[in-house]
Amino acid sequence: MTDAALAPTSAPAADSLFRRNLREFRRNRLAVASALVVLLFVVMAVAAPLIAPQDPNATDLFRRLQPPAWIEGGDWAFPLGCDGLGRDILSRIIYGARISIFIGIAVILLATGVGILAGLAAGYFRGWVDVVIGRIVDILLGFPYLIFAIGLMAMMGPGLVNIVLALAYKEWVIPCRVVRGETLAVRELEYVEAARALGAGPRHIMWREILPNILSPVIVVSTIRMANVIILEASLSFLGLGVQPPTASWGSMVSDGRAFILESWWVSTFPGLAILLLVLAINVASQGLRDAFDPRFSE
Amino acid sequence: MSLGKLLERLIQLIPVLLGVSLIVFVMLALTPGDPVQIMVGEQAITPEQEAELRRDLGLDRPMVERFFLFIANAVQFDFGQSFYHGRPVADVIAERLPATIELSLVALIVALATAIPLGVLAAIRKNSIFDRLATVGSLLGVSLPGFWFGILLIMLFAVHLQILPVSGRIGYASEVPTVTGFLLIDTLLAGDFAAFGEALRYLILPAITLGLPMTAILMRVTRASMLEVMRQDYITFAEAKGLSHRRVIFRHALKNALIPTVSVAAIETGSLLGGNMIVETVFGWPGLGRLVVESIFLRNYPLVQAAVLLYAITYVLLNFVADILYTVLNPRVKL
Numbered sequence: 001m002t003d004a005a006l007a008p009t010s011a012p013a014a015d016s017l018f019r020r021n022l023r024e025f026r027r028n029r030l031a032v033a034s035a036l037v038v039l040l041f042v043v044m045a046v047a048a049p050l051i052a053p054q055d056p057n058a059t060d061l062f063r064r065l066q067p068p069a070w071i072e073g074g075d076w077a078f079p080l081g082c083d084g085l086g087r088d089i090l091s092r093i094i095y096g097a098r099i100s101i102f103i104g105i106a107v108i109l110l111a112t113g114v115g116i117l118a119g120l121a122a123g124y125f126r127g128w129v130d131v132v133i134g135r136i137v138d139i140l141l142g143f144p145y146l147i148f149a150i151g152l153m154a155m156m157g158p159g160l161v162n163i164v165l166a167l168a169y170k171e172w173v174i175p176c177r178v179v180r181g182e183t184l185a186v187r188e189l190e191y192v193e194a195a196r197a198l199g200a201g202p203r204h205i206m207w208r209e210i211l212p213n214i215l216s217p218v219i220v221v222s223t224i225r226m227a228n229v230i231i232l233e234a235s236l237s238f239l240g241l242g243v244q245p246p247t248a249s250w251g252s253m254v255s256d257g258r259a260f261i262l263e264s265w266w267v268s269t270f271p272g273l274a275i276l277l278l279v280l281a282i283n284v285a286s287q288g289l290r291d292a293f294d295p296r297f298s299e
Numbered sequence: 300m301s302l303g304k305l306l307e308r309l310i311q312l313i314p315v316l317l318g319v320s321l322i323v324f325v326m327l328a329l330t331p332g333d334p335v336q337i338m339v340g341e342q343a344i345t346p347e348q349e350a351e352l353r354r355d356l357g358l359d360r361p362m363v364e365r366f367f368l369f370i371a372n373a374v375q376f377d378f379g380q381s382f383y384h385g386r387p388v389a390d391v392i393a394e395r396l397p398a399t400i401e402l403s404l405v406a407l408i409v410a411l412a413t414a415i416p417l418g419v420l421a422a423i424r425k426n427s428i429f430d431r432l433a434t435v436g437s438l439l440g441v442s443l444p445g446f447w448f449g450i451l452l453i454m455l456f457a458v459h460l461q462i463l464p465v466s467g468r469i470g471y472a473s474e475v476p477t478v479t480g481f482l483l484i485d486t487l488l489a490g491d492f493a494a495f496g497e498a499l500r501y502l503i504l505p506a507i508t509l510g511l512p513m514t515a516i517l518m519r520v521t522r523a524s525m526l527e528v529m530r531q532d533y534i535t536f537a538e539a540k541g542l543s544h545r546r547v548i549f550r551h552a553l554k555n556a557l558i559p560t561v562s563v564a565a566i567e568t569g570s571l572l573g574g575n576m577i578v579e580t581v582f583g584w585p586g587l588g589r590l591v592v593e594s595i596f597l598r599n600y601p602l603v604q605a606a607v608l609l610y611a612i613t614y615v616l617l618n619f620v621a622d623i624l625y626t627v628l629n630p631r632v633k634l
Contacts (some may be wrong), residue, residue, distance in 0.1 A: 146573035
């Protein structure tokens, strides 16, 4: 029995359900608008060199703490003002989006990949595989997230790859639990039985039969988690454990501004606003996704 | 729940706690940099002294032995010397812990005191303007980065309006003798009500910042479970008996609706631990969270290790309590 002969049994149903869910999502205007905001941030991050008005790392001590353009002393070439080193805040926010979005996507992809592998194995094979994976999951859940990440960053030292790893080491547990639960439920269904009766091996059943049918909740959970990962990255950067200066990241920009809150509110305020906007948009859009694709968990 | 079940659950905690300790141990063991070099710093020592120090710290023994030594010492609260303070790590932590516990407890109270009434009100007035505002508010609550929200509060209330202090636990003018380490208690023990008021003023902004995400989550849980309970037959029956709406809500519905809220609150108390590091850093709060962050930059690793272990164990135990609480409050759930 080849893969091709088995595949069509599940593919058309999944496809039409997907389209129906997508239509459902499109009807939720707030969620669609939020998804567009997220897309806008992604475009901003990708096209940063093209749209940033200034070099994000160019210091100019004559423009030190220059206020936003609409306040006296401001300049429209530096719309959101300048920081303590005279760097353009808007350009740094645009470049900072690259860090937040890259880390958000990288952590979620890595964690979801590992989580799917571990969850499928635990749910399908059960027995000792499930016990071992379950124990690891329990132990990792024993750490408050931020503290675990801080401990790892202290050990590994700062840097982009290290942040991704520090967050992914714990994040995979969440998709893993979802995949395991769904796999346990689906593995007993008739169509899986049928595939097994036709002589399909475990690998075929896990990848071609089970995975396509449990992907919706996994994607929904992953998008919800991305908002959390972005806040965690910003928190690490805020504490000085994230990407190192002079690279612009939103968390470290907010931290830089703390020294100037008495006179220059804009240095901290705008980068924080960027985090809030992106995280809020991801949260609203992912709730819309959940309502459309996985209505079991809707309130 | 039977005593046997409780014991069984307690025994299940052991491998988790051992695993958590192993990870914390490995975290430090793999940290680049030689602990002896970090400890000695710029001082010049002879190779003999270095070897002796290495032996004293147990660094010359195999990894497995060192792990069990670490566990044996940890059980006796012996986490070695804090390089920076020149005192045992356990003493330094014990000194900072009350400030962190006090802040967390006040944040918990703030969160419960705002989330429950707001959640109940949102459920009673479902789909009203208030309900929608509450929904938007809770979404904002989970989306706001804590460190930024704290800075906004400082800018508004401390810098602009100048009605609350910027940072610290109490003003320099107040001298409170330390008894428990909890300022709210120590000031009362000293009979110094002015200092009590001042300590409270210093707590307001950090407690709100720390409690905000929890408030948002608890409000949603309360609203959802209140709506669920209001649909039950016994509520319809109580209404049909002619009881006043208020009596039905507060005497009949609320009691059951709060079960999920209490359980989630217990779990979320653990997440306050992580928030502490951020909030204490923003508000210059002299607690354990800030100490850990400072220690990372000072490469004072024994302290970081002990604190991470302490946080993790507290977190595991809180989750355990949440589980038990849920079963006790909700006899239909079997563990």
